[in-house]
Amino acid sequence: MNILETTIKAQELFSGFELCRLQEQETQVLADRLRSRKITIAVIGQFKRGKTTLINSILGSKLLPVGIVPITAAITRIEYAPDAAPGTPDAAPNGEAAAVDGETATATVFFTNGLSEQVPVSDLHEYISEQENHDNERGVAEVELLTDAEFLKGGLTLVDTPGVGSVHEQNSKSAMDFARESDGVIFMLSVDSPLNQIEVDFLRKVRRFAGKFYFAVNKIDRVDEDELEEYLEYCRSLIVGIMELDDEEAKALKLLPISARKGTGVSELTELIREDLLTRGTEIMERSVGLKLLEILNNTRSQISSYREVLKMAPNVFNRRFKEMSLLLHDQREKIDSLEEGTYLRARLNEEKALLTRKVRELFGIEYYYYVDREDAAELMDRDEFAAELTAVYDELESTINSIFMYKEENAYAVARRIEDLNILIHDMRKLTRQIERELAAK
Numbered sequence: 001m002n003i004l005e006t007t008i009k010a011q012e013l014f015s016g017f018e019l020c021r022l023q024e025q026e027t028q029v030l031a032d033r034l035r036s037r038k039i040t041i042a043v044i045g046q047f048k049r050g051k052t053t054l055i056n057s058i059l060g061s062k063l064l065p066v067g068i069v070p071i072t073a074a075i076t077r078i079e080y081a082p083d084a085a086p087g088t089p090d091a092a093p094n095g096e097a098a099a100v101d102g103e104t105a106t107a108t109v110f111f112t113n114g115l116s117e118q119v120p121v122s123d124l125h126e127y128i129s130e131q132e133n134h135d136n137e138r139g140v141a142e143v144e145l146l147t148d149a150e151f152l153k154g155g156l157t158l159v160d161t162p163g164v165g166s167v168h169e170q171n172s173k174s175a176m177d178f179a180r181e182s183d184g185v186i187f188m189l190s191v192d193s194p195l196n197q198i199e200v201d202f203l204r205k206v207r208r209f210a211g212k213f214y215f216a217v218n219k220i221d222r223v224d225e226d227e228l229e230e231y232l233e234y235c236r237s238l239i240v241g242i243m244e245l246d247d248e249e250a251k252a253l254k255l256l257p258i259s260a261r262k263g264t265g266v267s268e269l270t271e272l273i274r275e276d277l278l279t280r281g282t283e284i285m286e287r288s289v290g291l292k293l294l295e296i297l298n299n300t301r302s303q304i305s306s307y308r309e310v311l312k313m314a315p316n317v318f319n320r321r322f323k324e325m326s327l328l329l330h331d332q333r334e335k336i337d338s339l340e341e342g343t344y345l346r347a348r349l350n351e352e353k354a355l356l357t358r359k360v361r362e363l364f365g366i367e368y369y370y371y372v373d374r375e376d377a378a379e380l381m382d383r384d385e386f387a388a389e390l391t392a393v394y395d396e397l398e399s400t401i402n403s404i405f406m407y408k409e410e411n412a413y414a415v416a417r418r419i420e421d422l423n424i425l426i427h428d429m430r431k432l433t434r435q436i437e438r439e440l441a442a443k
């Protein structure tokens with residue numbers, strides 16, 4: 001069996017369980033990614049290391065805002081589109097990439113409530129930068145930028161992320177969340193600061209999901225050659241330890257000295273990535289999907305175990321929480337009638353789903369999944385339609401909770417049978433976990 005087949009197998013297993021809809025969806029996304037062969041590489045690192053400057057340098061134009069204070073507050077995905085030519089940059093006197101007109105590249109801002117908006121690239125800073133979108137008050141979930149940069153041709157998505165450890169990191173999807181969605185990571189260090197604990201902790205966690213790491217050491221224009229050598233040696237030994245590299249892997253570890261601002265070393269980095277994608281793109285992708293599948297299986301096992309605990313929950317505790325959930329659903333239903341026509345009701349529906357997801361997690365420790373429709377979020381919906389959809393959402397949750405309730409009420413036999421089913425699911429997931437571990441080890 002290969003990774004794709006194992007992923008499909010996991011998806012089939014999840015599809016048989018109402019409780020595993022989220023996992024079914026996640027494994028579907030993984031399988032689609034493997035089939036599409038589109039690779040995502042995220043630039044990650046502490047704030048102010050020069051991540052955004054590097055991306056601008058790779059794209060050959062100053063599309064994204066950079067600065068001396070923490071800037072990037074939202075995930076920005078950059079993809080190739082042949083028609084989105086961002087104009088010809090003029091030469092800039094200070095050696096930095098020049099600003100471009102920006103009106104011809106296409107940028108779309110996706111908001112957390114599911115709405116989205118096309119904005120001129122020259123206005124992107126209003127959504128991406130921490131100063132202008134303080135504490136993400138605009139509710140930006142993600143930004144998508146389409147440009148015709150040569151490097152992205154062939155299906156590579158490059159992603160700019162907020163600095164790890166910045167006070168603003170938690171505002172939207174964090175770099176860590178995004179690392180889960182990437183196949184490769186360019187990890188940015190810079191010579192003006194030693195590797196610190198936040199970076200060490202981050203690397204330890206993120207090495208569990210990324211199929212490939214590139215370590216870039218930025219701002220080399222600030223030091224002389226000897227200082228650079230010393231810094232590289234220092235980083236190398238730390239990284240070998242953090243990533244638990246064996247002798248062979250340690251020998252192959254490359255640290256890429258660059259100056260994102262001046263452009264030094266950037267083409268060596270892009271060449272290396274291009275070469276890897278050409279010669280071992282599939283392997284990188286499979287490794288990354290395999291690692292993520294492993295993560296999903298492990299998390300789900302613990303989650304299903306907690307669902308099993310709900311079934312075993314003492315009747316008085318369960319009844320209290322069941323009542324609280326029923327009351328919440330009842331109150332929410334009451335509010336439907338007072339909603340005004342003309343607001344973005346579909347976005348409102350998404351907000352309601354998020355609230356219920358949070359509540360179910362809080363009360364029962366179960367991850368309840370709703371599909372949030374971004375595509376349609378901006379479509380106007382009339383009030384009756386909205387009321388019907390929202391009622392359906394409430395009904396569905398109520399019936400799930402009721403079915404747990406019934407299992408608990410019915411008789412000891414039904415509960416035991418249900419627990420038995422879950423044991424089988426856990427057993428099958430263990431088997432798949434071992435399978436995927438074998439496949440990864442063979443790579």
Ligand SMILES: Nc1nc2c(ncn2[C@@H]2O[C@H](COP(=O)(O)OP(=O)(O)OP(=O)(O)O)[C@@H](O)[C@H]2O)c(=O)[nH]1
Nearest residue numbers: 047048049050051052053067070071072163260261
């Ligand atoms: N000297 C020097 N400065 C650089 C270099 N690359 C970036 N900088 C500067 O470092 C500062 C931070 O750059 P950004 O690209 O905004 O850094 P970032 O990692 O994206 O920061 P956050 O988005 O806040 O996480 C800016 O003032 C840049 O001009 C470089 O190669 N050399």
Ligand SMILES: [Mg+2]
Nearest residue numbers: 051052071072
């Ligand atoms: Mg940045």
